[in-house]
Amino acid sequence: MHVLAIDTATAQVGVAIGVGDHVAGEVRLVGGRRHAEHLVPVVERLCDDTGVRLDRLAAIGVGVGPGLFTGLRVGVATAKMLARVLRVPMVAVGSLDLVAHPLRHADRQIAAVLDARRSEVFYGRYRTVPGGVLRIGDPTVVPPEDVVGDLLSRGVETLLAGDGVSAHPEVFTDVDRAEWAGPTFDFPSPASLVALTAHRVEREDFAQPAEVVPVYLRAADARINWEQRSS
Amino acid sequence: MTRLTLGIETSCDETAAAVVADGVDVRSSVVSSQVDLHTGFGGVVPELASRAHVELIDEVINEALVEGGADFDTIDLVGACCGPGLAGALLVGVSAAKAIALAASIPYVGVNHLEAHLHATVLEHPSVEFPAVVLIASGGHTMLVEVRDRLDYNVLGETVDDAAGEAFDKVARFLGLGYPGGPAIDRISPRAIPRP
Ligand SMILES: [Zn+2]
Numbered sequence: 001m002h003v004l005a006i007d008t009a010t011a012q013v014g015v016a017i018g019v020g021d022h023v024a025g026e027v028r029l030v031g032g033r034r035h036a037e038h039l040v041p042v043v044e045r046l047c048d049d050t051g052v053r054l055d056r057l058a059a060i061g062v063g064v065g066p067g068l069f070t071g072l073r074v075g076v077a078t079a080k081m082l083a084r085v086l087r088v089p090m091v092a093v094g095s096l097d098l099v100a101h102p103l104r105h106a107d108r109q110i111a112a113v114l115d116a117r118r119s120e121v122f123y124g125r126y127r128t129v130p131g132g133v134l135r136i137g138d139p140t141v142v143p144p145e146d147v148v149g150d151l152l153s154r155g156v157e158t159l160l161a162g163d164g165v166s167a168h169p170e171v172f173t174d175v176d177r178a179e180w181a182g183p184t185f186d187f188p189s190p191a192s193l194v195a196l197t198a199h200r201v202e203r204e205d206f207a208q209p210a211e212v213v214p215v216y217l218r219a220a221d222a223r224i225n226w227e228q229r230s231s
Numbered sequence: 232m233t234r235l236t237l238g239i240e241t242s243c244d245e246t247a248a249a250v251v252a253d254g255v256d257v258r259s260s261v262v263s264s265q266v267d268l269h270t271g272f273g274g275v276v277p278e279l280a281s282r283a284h285v286e287l288i289d290e291v292i293n294e295a296l297v298e299g300g301a302d303f304d305t306i307d308l309v310g311a312c313c314g315p316g317l318a319g320a321l322l323v324g325v326s327a328a329k330a331i332a333l334a335a336s337i338p339y340v341g342v343n344h345l346e347a348h349l350h351a352t353v354l355e356h357p358s359v360e361f362p363a364v365v366l367i368a369s370g371g372h373t374m375l376v377e378v379r380d381r382l383d384y385n386v387l388g389e390t391v392d393d394a395a396g397e398a399f400d401k402v403a404r405f406l407g408l409g410y411p412g413g414p415a416i417d418r419i420s421p422r423a424i425p426r427p
Contacts, residue, residue: 036322040329054334069278070319073285077326080289085303085334209289220278 001058003201004043004082005193008035008075009067009095010114010163015042016190017052020198023191024050030187035074043082059088059206061197063095063188065215066122066139067114072214080209089206091197094215096124098188099162100133101196103181108157109136111178113164114188116141121164122217123147132196141217144168148175161185235301236308237331239292241324242316242344243370244268244275246287250299250306257354259299263287266411273404277317284323292327303335313341315371345372349384370396 007014016026062079065072083090099112110126124139161181240247249260265283311328332339374389403412
């Protein structure tokens with residue numbers, strides 16, 4: 001059974017189609033902030049090129065962040081409506097999980113770090129387990145220096161991945177016992193989203209469209225200002 | 232044969248959808264207002280509005296379809312307000328509409344926000360004859376438009392700075408009357424003392 005995977009939580013528009021662990025096609029468009037213009041045409045093109053008809057899909061997987069708010073909402077709104085029209089369930093996966101998952105064969109812990117702008121990053125720590133990765137604790141939004149501080153205090157071998165690392169090279173260069181996975185792993189992996197979606201569908205661990213909401217990890221600006229003013 | 236259009240609107244602080252038959256017969260119109268969400272901030276907070284849209288969009292569309300006696304298999308066309316408006320908010324409705332168009336294999340039409348305001352007068356008052364002059368006084372725009380015929384317009388004039396609706400909100404905020412400003416000012420206006 002084919003699943004469609006969509007993640008637009010970063011500067012990348014990521015779409016993949018596949019069966020189980022097998023990816024029939026994957027598109028990653030990076031650059032620009034034109035998620036709303038690119039996403040639907042990319043889905044359409046990928047369906048055409050892989051020969052998978054939308055009405056044959058078993059589920060839709062979507063990256064729910066944390067990430068850049070507007071892109072994230074484009075992906076979630078699109079995925080929700082595709083699921084509604086096609087009457088298929090959804091699987092919501094954290095975007096940091098999709099950065100860590102491609103590194104599941106690493107021999108050490110993984111720090112997934114996505115650029116959150118305003119001198120902050122989204123940060124999640126993972127350890128590898130047979131067949132995948134396991135997040136340790138909840139994802140947070142912190143200054144990049146805090147990620148380094150956290151890693152140094154734990155003192156274990158770490159693989160760093162995500163565009164939050166490349167966005168702050170001065171902070172992440174020469175961190176003791178930590179190595180950068182490189183630009184290949186900068187963005188959430190649509191192929192990993194296919195695999196994780198397929199596994200959860202097998203376990204019937206899915207969500208209905210109304211239940212899928214983005215993970216922001218940050219209050220809306222006005223709310224922050226308001227609370228500061230009233231306190 | 233009846234042609235059913237699903238319309239979606241998320242340009243500001245209302246998540247809305249409607250089903251209209253043959254471009255004139257309103258079968259349903261569902262509006263989920265976020266006024267409560269923005270009260271206390273003295274105006275619409277774009278990020279809060281966008282967050283609410285993405286949470287409400289599929290339920291509002293679903294309700295509009297059910298109330299309108301339609302479903303995704305029976306609609307022929309999907310339209311969405313594509314601007315002007317709050318950019319992040321607009322994208323939620325436009326993304327939803329494009330996804331529906333793709334999955335249901337129907338055309339998508341992006342509609343100008345102000346043209347939709349204009350056309351609303353035709354839906355409300357089918358007896359209006361053209362040519363006509365229409366005054367748009369919405370939250371973000373104030374303009375006078377000559378409507379020569381359906382879908383044939385000529386803008387006669389518009390404000391160069393704040394729209395009338397914005398002026399109401401700003402004055403209301405300044406006077407501490409709360410948000411939204413229009414109804415608040417309307418409520419106290421009968422007590423106004425005219426000056427010669
Ligand atoms: Zn309006």
